[in-house]
Amino acid sequence: MILTLLLVSCATAALPAAEAKRPNILIILADDLGYSDLGCYGGEIPTPNIDALAKRGVRFTQVYNSARCCPSRAALMTGLYPTQAGIGDFTTAQPNPSRGPGYLGRLRDDCVTLAEVLKPAGYGCYYVGKWHLHNQTGPIRRGFDEFYGYTFDHSHDQYDADYYERLPAGRQKEINPPKDEFYATDVFNDYALEFIRQGQQSDKPWFLFLGHSSPHFPIQAPTERVDKYEATYQRGWDVLREERFERMKEIGLIDGDRWQLTPRSIVPVDRDDIANGYSGKENPAWDALPADRRGDLARRMAVFAAMVEGVDVGVGRIVNHLEATGDLDNTLIIFLTDNGACYEWGPFGFDGVSRVGTNTLRTGEELREIGQRGTHQAYGSGWANLGNTPFRLYKHFTHEGGISMPLIAHWPAGIGTPDVWVRQPGHMMDILPTLMEASGATYPTTFDNRAITPLEGTSLLPAMRGEALPQRQIGFDHQAAHALRDGDWKIVWSKRMPHKIEWELYNLAEDRCETNDLAAQEPERLKSMVAAWEAWAWRVGVHYDPAKAALSGDFSHVDRNFPIAKRSWTIEAEVDAKSPSGVVAAQGGNRHGYALHFVDGKPAFDVRVGGIVTRLISKQRYSGQVHLRAGLDKKVMMLQINDEPPFKIASPGLIPAQPFDELSLGHDVLTAAGDYEAPNPLQGSLRSFAIKHATP
Template identity: 55%
Template sequence: PLSEVPVDRDDIANGFPGVPNPHWDSLDANRREDLARRGATFAAMVEHVDRGVGRLLADLKQNGELENTLILFTSDNGACYEWGPFGFDGPSRKGLTILHKGGDLRKIGQDGTHQSYGSGWANLGNTPLNMYKHFCHEGGIASPLIAHWPQGIARKDVWVRDPSHIMDIVPTVLEATGTPYPASRDGREITPVEGTSLLAAFGGKPLAERALAFEHQQARGLRKGDWKIVWGKRQPHEVRWELYNLREDRSEQIDLARTQPTRTAGLVAEWEAWAKRVGAEPFHQDGPTSEAATPFPGHPTINIKNRPLVITCDVEPAGKDGVIVSQGGREHGYALHLVNGHLAFDLRVHGKVTRVESKKRLPGRFKASASFDADRISLEANGESLAAAKSPGLIPVQPKDGLDVGFDGQSAAGDYAPPNRFTGTIHAIEVTAPRKQGF
């Protein structure tokens, strides 16, 4: 849905998690005044940037350098919805949204303030594209690029429809300036450039077809030619790979994944190969000696509402801390993780964490399990009971934050600072609940 507010805590999403943004006419006069001021503040910032760019161009022209200067102008990746239709005030994700009235409207955007304009304005800014910044749908990754170089670009006032990527800017500048890209610096090998020069496209030649892959905080995507797969997050329905034909459906409204499973699977395989190569989630690597934290791409998030749970794992840590598996966040959830080499299991119910933790460190590779029901939490490793405690009860609602392996990608399910990445190798994970197996 083009106007959907992502799922989040009710106070953070302004009471609209997982539903469309409200219609403007449905809002009272005070709310419309507040939102108009937020939108006007953003517009003033855009105008300020525009004037700054104008000053740069005027200086280049005054010094006779404009005609032979390559200027590449683009924008950030999509209008930002943070975090609901009415925006927020102050620190992000605190659930504070002030309804400004009267003279207080003038305080928006002034020194010492911080406001978001919200998902309603973001939806308008991204029209007709789907979703927002934070996502790999078109509304989160599609940005314009304006190239200006009178002495170097023969074609004028022409749209180039070939998809490009921010990683193409360095190769473009290198070719334009005739500068070689170094293989090393100060005795250290430099990662080769990934992109391609856009000068050929500026000259009217089509770019060779290639796969462009994306990942941002669990959102994923890959485009190849007219076809694109995308994996969402914070959505009211089951998250899975979607498939779109962007030539026919740039707004990503007709998901073809179920009718074209072979094409979808092929593109997913390309995305996974890319993610493993570059260390994107869920294959993130911490340092050159760390192996991928998880071999479980696309793992499902299971229903844990009012269900006892059993988590088993086979792990080989390379560090003393890190999340093995987690699900949920600051209100409800669980996490199996390491604390200074000790195995711990955190169960969070109504914001309060109950922890069981081993008294000794677990060296090398080990197999462990954690379980809880309405009465008891227990922790075992290599067939030995490590710790147990009285349970605060079952998790009463399905958490909004999904299941993560090797890190905690959103708000913390346990008593630690996210993402709290695991380093080493997770050989196997199984999460089971009555009548439904995780993976």
């Protein structure tokens, strides 16, 4: 009898989660929270409630997002790479079809969401907060039963009560504080509890997605919450970065001496009115700034900290409710963030909805206006560099500072209370398969009679239980920033930097903070990994070239971020077409750049400076094999066709800044560098292309 009981007991313990009582599921997503902002990741911001979850669960050290808010949400929501889900860079009301289905700017029809997977498994599905996966593919349409929040924008005023909506249409708001008391983070927390209660009153397990907009700009928080943080941030980002780094060692996040605190990060190259005069320069030393500027900046960071506090208080209220109602132990809670801390735009941040050319320095009593009603401010790249301690760069970039995030999992009934660091790499797209394994839900091959893209992610549940995850490559791309992680090795391609941009190679096991580029020492490994990234990019739809059939040559050698700012250069191309039209090559966009293209068979060379296009165009149409040569220097811009005498006109001036849009061949991939409508694909065959620094 005793043996039988032991066997039954062991068999019960061995049951997979799907055969045990299915857990409730709570995903909490913070917005623009840096890698080290939480107390349990080394930050000085008090987050006792989130820290308590970490103390009874697991913390991951190298789980990645997709570098920016909506691509990360697309990966999290679907278990796919962002392009496979349709949001390769950003949501948009006017998608560019020739960029391919990876850039629809909304969720694709051939993917399924967390709710569309969990609802057929018997879950009630609830959503609170920021959606940002396009309102045409809103939460109710994509499987959620109840919603409160906003469905389109990347951010909104926390005090604007009328903006936030309750769905499905016709639902009355259960929570509707007076407008002068409304603060979105608090109301999101209230609605999280409201929907949990609704789920508990049903006969189903429940799934709640709490997508906070905090601490994304506009940084806003009630004054009384902000005041207590101001003295902390008067000490400055340099001291606080060093202190965070030491705490990361003390709590065991940093193991050994393989992490190094990086120098202050570079402010990305941009117009000086955007970059606060620090374009392409290192963030300034705190002590080098005037006292008034330090005061303004300290108040901004204090507002940011108060926003994080608001998220943490909500976590505490939810946990207390779950504990009081007996649901805490069998609720899988996952806390994570959507990208690295946000640098926009320079070290002083911005003021105003336009975000361009506006930075108001506040002093004295004016400091208390920061973050209050009617304001729209950011905290700047210096504080973002603190948020991403100890890594390089920020949101928008694929260095570790842009894509590394905290991830905490708490589920006593499913993983125990181990209080451990998990050091295996993962990605946001792994959340869906994790929830599937925990709940017993299955991933469909078809949905609403549509074929569904196979799942990309892998469950993190084994890692939470101390087991190994399968070896794999993880790819990254966001608006010309690229990366590939393969085991301990990573390649990364940056953007908007003052130095020459090329592939970098790092051994993250020895150099997690990317301080020792091994590209020159490991050329074969670099070449192999670059080829793997290219293959990945084609497979998942990062590369979708309507002119690919026209690219008949080998263009792997072409530097897509060739430095053209303040330099003289020439380009050459060989085209073969019966009646050519469209873009041969374009670099840059609607501010600065150039385009070599055909207009009804006539070769044309456009140079755009400050948004204004200067054009050289042939009077004659060409067909067959056409050799084109064009160039720009301070005095002339030139276009030569075959061996004929070149056309020359006065130069509009050198390109004043390195364009954001990288070089594209056979079409113009982002905004139009020339006077045409992008992408304007080439009708013909591009056989060769070269660009070099030279006087035309």
